[in-house]
Amino acid sequence: LRGLNNLLFYRYRDLAPQLVPLDYTDKPDVTLPYELIGSMPELKDNPFRQRIAEVFSEDGDGNMTLDDFLDMFSVLSEMAPRDLKAYYAFKIYDFNNDDYICKSDLEKTVNKLTRNELTPEEVRLVCEKVIYEADLDNDGKLSLEDFQHMIIRAPDFLSTFHIRI
Amino acid sequence: MKKKREIRNNVLKEITEKSGRRGTQLDCCTQCLRRTEVSFRRFRNSLSEHFHQLWLWHKTLKIIGGEFGTSVLSYFIFLKWLLSFNIFSFLINFSFITVPQFIAAEPNNLSFTGLELLTGAGYFQQTVLYYGFYTNATISKTENGASYNMQLAYIFTVGIYFVICLLILLFSMAKSFCRNFISPQTYSGNASKLLCTWDFNVTNEKAVKLKQKNLSTQVKEGLTDVHKEVQNFSVTERLVHILLHLGAWAASLGIAVAACSGVYFLSINNLEVRTDFAACFWRRIFPHGLQLLVLFLCRNIILKISIIGILCYYWLDIVAESKSQCWETLIGQDIYRLILVDFIFCLLGSFFGEFLRRIIGTTVCVSLGVPEFDIARNVLDLIYAQTLTWIGILFSPLLPGIQMISFFIVFYTKKVSLMKNCQPPRQVWRAAQMTTFFMFLLFFPSLIGVLSVIAVTVWRLKPSEECGPFRGLSSMFAAVSEWIKILENYTGSKWVVWIYNNLITSELFFFILSIIFLIITYLYWQIIEGRKTMVKLLRNQIVNVSSSFSFILFKVWLPC
Numbered sequence: 001l002r003g004l005n006n007l008l009f010y011r012y013r014d015l016a017p018q019l020v021p022l023d024y025t026d027k028p029d030v031t032l033p034y035e036l037i038g039s040m041p042e043l044k045d046n047p048f049r050q051r052i053a054e055v056f057s058e059d060g061d062g063n064m065t066l067d068d069f070l071d072m073f074s075v076l077s078e079m080a081p082r083d084l085k086a087y088y089a090f091k092i093y094d095f096n097n098d099d100y101i102c103k104s105d106l107e108k109t110v111n112k113l114t115r116n117e118l119t120p121e122e123v124r125l126v127c128e129k130v131i132y133e134a135d136l137d138n139d140g141k142l143s144l145e146d147f148q149h150m151i152i153r154a155p156d157f158l159s160t161f162h163i164r165i
Numbered sequence: 166m167k168k169k170r171e172i173r174n175n176v177l178k179e180i181t182e183k184s185g186r187r188g189t190q191l192d193c194c195t196q197c198l199r200r201t202e203v204s205f206r207r208f209r210n211s212l213s214e215h216f217h218q219l220w221l222w223h224k225t226l227k228i229i230g231g232e233f234g235t236s237v238l239s240y241f242i243f244l245k246w247l248l249s250f251n252i253f254s255f256l257i258n259f260s261f262i263t264v265p266q267f268i269a270a271e272p273n274n275l276s277f278t279g280l281e282l283l284t285g286a287g288y289f290q291q292t293v294l295y296y297g298f299y300t301n302a303t304i305s306k307t308e309n310g311a312s313y314n315m316q317l318a319y320i321f322t323v324g325i326y327f328v329i330c331l332l333i334l335l336f337s338m339a340k341s342f343c344r345n346f347i348s349p350q351t352y353s354g355n356a357s358k359l360l361c362t363w364d365f366n367v368t369n370e371k372a373v374k375l376k377q378k379n380l381s382t383q384v385k386e387g388l389t390d391v392h393k394e395v396q397n398f399s400v401t402e403r404l405v406h407i408l409l410h411l412g413a414w415a416a417s418l419g420i421a422v423a424a425c426s427g428v429y430f431l432s433i434n435n436l437e438v439r440t441d442f443a444a445c446f447w448r449r450i451f452p453h454g455l456q457l458l459v460l461f462l463c464r465n466i467i468l469k470i471s472i473i474g475i476l477c478y479y480w481l482d483i484v485a486e487s488k489s490q491c492w493e494t495l496i497g498q499d500i501y502r503l504i505l506v507d508f509i510f511c512l513l514g515s516f517f518g519e520f521l522r523r524i525i526g527t528t529v530c531v532s533l534g535v536p537e538f539d540i541a542r543n544v545l546d547l548i549y550a551q552t553l554t555w556i557g558i559l560f561s562p563l564l565p566g567i568q569m570i571s572f573f574i575v576f577y578t579k580k581v582s583l584m585k586n587c588q589p590p591r592q593v594w595r596a597a598q599m600t601t602f603f604m605f606l607l608f609f610p611s612l613i614g615v616l617s618v619i620a621v622t623v624w625r626l627k628p629s630e631e632c633g634p635f636r637g638l639s640s641m642f643a644a645v646s647e648w649i650k651i652l653e654n655y656t657g658s659k660w661v662v663w664i665y666n667n668l669i670t671s672e673l674f675f676f677i678l679s680i681i682f683l684i685i686t687y688l689y690w691q692i693i694e695g696r697k698t699m700v701k702l703l704r705n706q707i708v709n710v711s712s713s714f715s716f717i718l719f720k721v722w723l724p725c
Contacts, residue, residue, distance in 0.1 A: 045373045046365060076365065082344075093360060113363060114381035115374065125388055130359065136704070137711040147360070154361035155345035155597040159235050163365050164227045 004077065005070060008165065012069045015040070024066070034062030037069070042163050047112040051092045060097075076163040082151065085161050090147045101142040103127050221245065225580060231368035233538070233583065234376070236594035238366065240540050241576065243603060247551050248572045250333075254326055254558060254565035261322045262562050263293045265313050269304045285501035290494060294501075296560050297494035297632035316644040319634045320623070323559055327616060330555075334608045341601040359384070362593070372589055379591050410460075417464040424468065425475045462541055469549050470610050476503075477556070477618050481626065491632040497561035500553055504564070507550050508571045514546070515582045523586040538587045540594065543579070544603050548611055555615040559622060 013020040015036045021028055034053050043049040053062035056072040064072070074080060075088050091097075095105045106127040110118065118126070134142055134150045142150075151157050222245065230238040270293075277288040291298055299319065305312040359380070367373055480496045489495060519536055526533040550568065557564040623642050628635035635641045649665045652658045668674050 042368050045368055045370045047373070047377070048363070048365075089360075109360065110384075113359065113377060114384060115377040117378070117381040118384060122385065122388055126359065126384055136707055138708070138715060139711070151361060154358055156235065156595060157361045158344065159239075159597055160362065160364045160366065162235075163368075164223075164230060 004074075004165075008070050008073050009066065011040075011165065012066055020066070029065075031059075031063045031065050032069075034064075037062065037064055042165060047115070048092055051095065055088060055091045073163065073165055076161065077165075078162055082158055083148070085158065086148045086151045087144065089151075089157075089161055090144050093147075099144070101147065103131065103141070106130055106142075222576070229580065229583065230366040232372045233587075233589045234364045234367050234372070236540060236590055236596045236599075237538050237583065239596045239600050240538070240543055241580070243544055243600065244547060244572060244576055244579075247547055247607075248569060248576075250330060250551070251554065251565040251569045251572065253329075255563065255569055257322055257326060258558070258562040258565065261318050262299065262315075265304050265315065265318065266293055266299050269300050269302060269315075271298075271300075283502075283505065285498040285505075290498075294561055294563050295494040295497045296562070296634075297491040297497075297629075299562075299634045301634045301636050314648075316634045316638075317648055319562075320641060320644055323562075323619075326558070327555075327619065331612060331616070334604070334612055338601070338604045338608050341597075341604055345597045345601050367589075375589055383593075413460070414464075417468065421468045421471050425471045428472055429475050429479060458541060462545070465542070465545050466606065466610065469545065470614075473549075473552060473556075473614070477614075481618065481621055485622075485626045489629075491629050493560045493629060493633055497557060497564075500557035500564065501561060501567070504550065504553050504557070504568060504571065507546075507553065508575070511546055511550075511575055512578055514542075515578055518542075519582045519586040535588045536586065537590050538583055540590075540599075545606075548603065548607050551607065552611040552615060555612065556618055559619055 012032070013022070016032055019032065020030055034050070034057075037053050038044060038049050043052065046052070050062060052072065053064060054060055056068045056075075057064045058068055075084055090101065093105060093109050094101050095108050096102070101109075107123050110123050110126055131140065131142065134146050136146050136149060137143065222241075226238060226241060226245075229241055271291075273288070273291040275288045275291055281287040281289045285294075289295065293299070300315055303312045303314045362380075364376065367376055476499075480499065484492050484495055484499075518539065522533075522536040526535055550571070554564055554568040624640055626640065628638055628641055630636055635644060638644060638647075645665075649662055653662050
């Protein structure tokens with residue numbers, strides 16, 4: 001864990017060497033803007049990079065401190081447990097931050113996954129199908145429990161929700 | 166998270182100490198101590214950083230995962246895992262068996278011509294590569310100094326290696342099963358998979374676009390399937406389907422039988438031929454699809470198991486009983502040649518299957534397109550090669566070293582071929598479950614089969630009279646029983662003798678152990694059945710509660 005944290009610190013610093021000091025004893029209040037985080041080679045082509053940065057940043061806008069940065073990559077590493085990954089994946093797909101993945105969140109997710117190539121009718125059909133299959137408590141939207149239940153049936157989730165640094 | 170922040174703060178403090186200066190005034194002694202403490206911690210940190218960089222092929226795997234996704238990456242991770250088995254075996258064989266042998270080596274009178282690299286015979290026969298060269302003496306450097314019993318070293322090193330392999334495979338397989346097969350129903354809805362399938366490993370722009378395009382195609386296909394519910398095949402079409410399947414099975418079983426008899430007769434005449442050309446050819450005829458993939462796997466596995474079975478029968482029944490001078494070395498040479506041929510065919514397979522196929526697909530016959538990386542075939546090739554190596558360890562202790570080099574070359578060849586000739590996979594490949602299945606294949610037909618072959622060799626076969634560490638004994642295991650007889654005379658080691666007599670050679674003990682394991686397995690199975698029923702009941706309860714809640718909400722409360 002220490003080796004990984006050291007590596008992540010140097011990657012964080014490499015994004016903006018003039019802003020990030022080497023000395024962190026007095027806990028400096030350094031926040032890197034989202035544009036720098038989103039330009040990392042591991043994230044720059046990921047369709048969900050903005051949501052990832054927003055979920056892990058303290059201010060919710062994608063501007064990350066070192067702690068947020070380390071949190072992000074440790075959740076996305078191989079060692080994070082399934083429940084933690086499921087929790088954060090749920091927050092990433094919850095675009096309006098209301099603790100439920102509702103129809104509009106699903107539509108945005110599907111559009112990001114397919115690069116807007118589906119017609120609105122097809123998107124609507126897919127979202128209805130997802131809610132029909134996964135919504136256990138029949139409230140028309142997916143709660144965290146519904147999402148976790150879905151994750152259990154997709155064993156690849158642990159290896160796909162993973163970014164190598 | 167709080168614990169992680171604490172660790173992180175400690176790390177940051179150490180990084181600061183690495184780069185900054187502490188302005189505190191301390192006396193000389195404490196300063197000295199503090200400085201050594203800091204430099205030791207700095208050294209430990211840089212060491213852990215270096216180990217992180219030294220993670221073998223870390224960058225390469227990242228690039229492969231970035232461009233081709235998790236499924237192709239699973240093949241390379243499997244290759245790396247098998248390589249670690251070979252490295253471990255080579256290290257312990259080299260340190261415990263070969264190095265002492267160097268001290269007591271006999272001179273090699275044969276001359277070296279280049280042909281030995283291909284045949285394994287000739288000059289290599291009198292080297293540490295094969296069983297026959299090892300001495301049966303107790304090596305001691307000085308008179309009355311510490312002695313090293315080569316017989317015990319040989320049998321214990323090989324035995325302990327296989328026990329460790331067995332345990333590692335068992336635990337990895339169990340952990341993998343636990344992670345990937347916990348739900349009783351596997352795939353109960355295709356649409357909801359959409360949320361879980363995005364591969365965050367993919368970081369290459371082109372690969373991301375391709376993946377998005379594939380997903381939209383899959384979604385469109387999935388939606389059109391909703392409209393046509395049942396595909397009505399007419400009776401004749403169904404009959405044709407069944408006949409085709411039966412024909413394919415008959416043909417592949419026929420090829421397997423032909424290949425096995427071919428291998429058998431050719432082995433008797435001492436010729437090595439690779440006979441699974443037919444299997445590869447058969448694969449090209451049938452198109453992709455999950456069911457067909459499973460069928461392909463079954464046929465390929467049956468073919469490979471039958472070939473290895475015939476070869477083992479030939480070695481253990483015919484070569485071992487023949488009155489040749491050093492039958493273990495002969496078997497070792499056979500396995501060396503087989504591994505070499507397998508390696509060459511693996512490279513050729515890459516050349517024909519990927520490079521030529523890409524040339525054909527882009528110039529001559531454009532409708533075929535660029536090939537995809539055939540994960541199943543390549544993993545089965547790896548398992549076959551590893552099985553051969555494991556069989557050969559007893560007869561040629563340095564064989565894992567050769568297989569190590571071969572795996573290194575295969576890794577780089579496959580990587581280069583993948584980058585230049587292949588496109589990312591289009592179909593869904595359930596990487597986690599397939600990796601578990603391949604681990605299971607490595608355990609069940611492969612390692613268990615090897616252990617049975619080794620057990621038969623060690624317990625039943627008579628070692629050759631004139632060569633090797635077990636010359637003159639009635640069986641290889643007799644070395645251990647003789648050692649126990651010697652130990653009986655020392656009072657300090659009576660417990661070893663007791664364990665040997667009552668636990669290892671006693672059938673009653675193993676019988677009782679098996680009964681206990683069966684009882685525990687049966688109990689766990691019943692517990693799992695009970696839990697399945699519980700899960701079903703709880704799920705029904707959730708649905709009932711929520712529907713009664715919405716009934717109350719909409720029919721009773723809202724209208725008021």
